[in-house]
Amino acid sequence: MIRKILVSQPAPSSEKSPYFDIEKKFGVKIDFKPLIHVERLSAKEFRAEKVSILDYSAIVFNSHHSIDHFFAMCKDLRITMPEDMKYFFISEKVALYIQKYVQYRKRKVFFAKTGLWSELIALMAKYKKERYLLPQSDVHNSDVTGLLKEKGINHTECVMYRTVSTMLDKSEPFDYDMLIFFTPSGVKSLKENFPNFVQGDVKFACFGEAAANAIEENGFRLDLKAPTAEAKSMTGALELYLEQLQGEKE
DSSP, X not given: OOOEEEESSOOOSSTTOHHHHHXXXXXXXXXXXXXXXXXXXXXXXXXTTTOOGGGOSEEEEOSHHXXXXXXXXXXXXXXXXXXXXXXXXXXXXXXXXXXXXXXXXXXXXXXXXXXXXXXXHHHHGGGTTSOEEEEEESSOOXXXXXXXXXXXXXXXXXXXXXXXXXXXXXXXXXXXXXEEEOSHHHHHHHHHHOTTOXXXXXXXXXXXXXXXXXXXXXXXXXXXXXXXXXXXXXXXXXHHHHHHHHHHHO
């Protein structure tokens, strides 16, 4: 029986989250506890990569994290971005976020309408004279590198922040009937927090192929994987799974 679920993400900002509907419908308790967090490299660590930011004419961002850490690094290095710097973004939502740091001008801001790397890279390929810098995490999609090389785009990838495990308070009980993961790093964090963790009857659920592979590669049993043909979201898949368990019980 599932009474207590851990979702390894921050709590929803809206009270209308489907997770809260699931709590009421099935009488379960859902805790939101990120198992990982992001931290920026020090200026010294970044200098070791031998990347000079002002050698580039365009910066590519794929998340709010990349924007925050890029401009924080510029501040640490006392770098002022030139007015003619171009910015490329994975989506319009990410593009609008840059207003926190620089004046938003459409003539120097470009973004993929679909939120897909394939579209963004095709857009970058139209400006082949640019020298692109891609600030990113230590954990990133290597497929992007292949696409950039395939298009002959002059670019440099640099690590500006890293994903690290969040050390949990061991005085608090970790007595969950189900754990929901979203990244391989979350699975790694579980192992680091509880080296002797035994799954037993605890259900493991995940969203995405990468997290699923990490669960199985670490010797755990995967009980629920999303998305599915019936449910495109983690909450949708979870609701169907709990309904199935409830039906079996009855």
